[in-house]
Amino acid sequence: MTSPHAFWLAGRQAAGDTTFDVTNPWDGRLVGTVSVPAEHQVEEAVAAAHAVREEFAATPAHVRAAALDHVARRLVERTEEIAQLISAENGKPIKWARGEVGRAVSVFRFATEEARRFNGGEAQRLDTDAGGTGRLALTRRFPRGVVLGIAPFNFPLNLSAHKVAPAIAVGAPIILKPAPATPLSSLLLGELLAETDLPVGSWSVLTVPNDRMPALVQDERLPVISFTGSGPVGFSILESVPRKHCTLELGGNGAAVVLGDYASDADLDWAASRIATFANYQGGQSCISVQRVIADASLYERLVPKIVAAVENQVTGDPSDPATDVGPLVSEAAAQRLEQWVDEAVKGGAALLTGGTRDGATYAPTVLADPPDDATLSCEEAFGPVLSVQRADSEEEAFAAVNDSKYGLQAGVFTHDLQAAFRAHRALEVGGVVIGDVPSYRADQMPYGGVKESGVGREGVAYAMDDYTYERVMVLTGLDL
Numbered sequence: 001m002t003s004p005h006a007f008w009l010a011g012r013q014a015a016g017d018t019t020f021d022v023t024n025p026w027d028g029r030l031v032g033t034v035s036v037p038a039e040h041q042v043e044e045a046v047a048a049a050h051a052v053r054e055e056f057a058a059t060p061a062h063v064r065a066a067a068l069d070h071v072a073r074r075l076v077e078r079t080e081e082i083a084q085l086i087s088a089e090n091g092k093p094i095k096w097a098r099g100e101v102g103r104a105v106s107v108f109r110f111a112t113e114e115a116r117r118f119n120g121g122e123a124q125r126l127d128t129d130a131g132g133t134g135r136l137a138l139t140r141r142f143p144r145g146v147v148l149g150i151a152p153f154n155f156p157l158n159l160s161a162h163k164v165a166p167a168i169a170v171g172a173p174i175i176l177k178p179a180p181a182t183p184l185s186s187l188l189l190g191e192l193l194a195e196t197d198l199p200v201g202s203w204s205v206l207t208v209p210n211d212r213m214p215a216l217v218q219d220e221r222l223p224v225i226s227f228t229g230s231g232p233v234g235f236s237i238l239e240s241v242p243r244k245h246c247t248l249e250l251g252g253n254g255a256a257v258v259l260g261d262y263a264s265d266a267d268l269d270w271a272a273s274r275i276a277t278f279a280n281y282q283g284g285q286s287c288i289s290v291q292r293v294i295a296d297a298s299l300y301e302r303l304v305p306k307i308v309a310a311v312e313n314q315v316t317g318d319p320s321d322p323a324t325d326v327g328p329l330v331s332e333a334a335a336q337r338l339e340q341w342v343d344e345a346v347k348g349g350a351a352l353l354t355g356g357t358r359d360g361a362t363y364a365p366t367v368l369a370d371p372p373d374d375a376t377l378s379c380e381e382a383f384g385p386v387l388s389v390q391r392a393d394s395e396e397e398a399f400a401a402v403n404d405s406k407y408g409l410q411a412g413v414f415t416h417d418l419q420a421a422f423r424a425h426r427a428l429e430v431g432g433v434v435i436g437d438v439p440s441y442r443a444d445q446m447p448y449g450g451v452k453e454s455g456v457g458r459e460g461v462a463y464a465m466d467d468y469t470y471e472r473v474m475v476l477t478g479l480d481l
Contacts, residue, residue, distance in 0.1 A: 048201030067196035111165035156182035166464035247457035252409030254439035276310030278440035409450035
């Protein structure tokens, strides 16, 4: 028997009195046993982070940049080991797990660069009015305080990186809370952070159960909360701490619009391939996976068979097999929930074009046509390998269909028309519009986040750094400008 995985308390490994098991959703095998911090250990981590906040904020940029660069290099060196770990605890196909490690490397590299640029200051002359003669304003950004980062299960390494790297870059202490289903990636990230010269207490990775999180959320020593997860949980956090600064990256039901000018066989083949891949990658467990396709009526009959064929070509199976495209969902309960939603939509009149079957935690890649507007699958985030298709008679109707949702994370618009692209950018109520591709594209340095019930605030390294800090102005007087 191997020892339970320790958590990271103020930069050192520690063990609690209880443990929980992490299992592989594909075959149920035990991946690892994880120690749970006791209440007094959580208090120690919070107190240490709070105590070190001024020291960390004053840490030279080169120290923070060196730590971030070290983590990036070590992630590269241990890519295969980490990818295997992600695949084992998450059920993610190994090829997508390797891609996740590569993205986390980029996040830490971007943060390395931004740490060196951060806090350069901005000068503003105030003698534009007579009362400001001889005065100059210098504006800099300072950390708001300790960050509580709450990460989800679907990208257990990269979305932890999106919490940790910007915090280190600005000199804000961070307490990272990984998802209970997938804590091992975050704990390994702690190994790499422990190899750096960051101040003691500036970071912790606490495997706290969800039912103990309200106390951490309420703690006044943690003024910044960065949460990625479900809408109900995210908004309950926001409502419970209205005076805190919260960034919420929540759900979506991403739409891909195919406009009438995207009409050649090559166009439709490309669109169908991208839609099929990114409706099903990560088992569909991505906030920006393709859940809805809205196709111009003139293309619908040509496009839909191509989508169905491309979906049927997705290889479902063992996530450790490099040929596998689609693995299991995170749990059998998640697959059962999706099965119920699909069955409800079909009973309500949706046409099942392919898929619709479940085997344990694995749900077959599925395409439905025209689910009822009031079906759960039409209203909520599927978070699984299920795609619906519908037609629209005009661009305006297609854009209205995208907006007819409580979510607004990202949308994709397949068009060659530059004017249509700008119309989409203006009309679509989402945080990001991707032209010529699916809504599932995300570069880790770009601003990423949604509107409506898809969240509050933006991630992307530089944007998260802004979120973790605030502007403080200093006015200099008596200068000869």
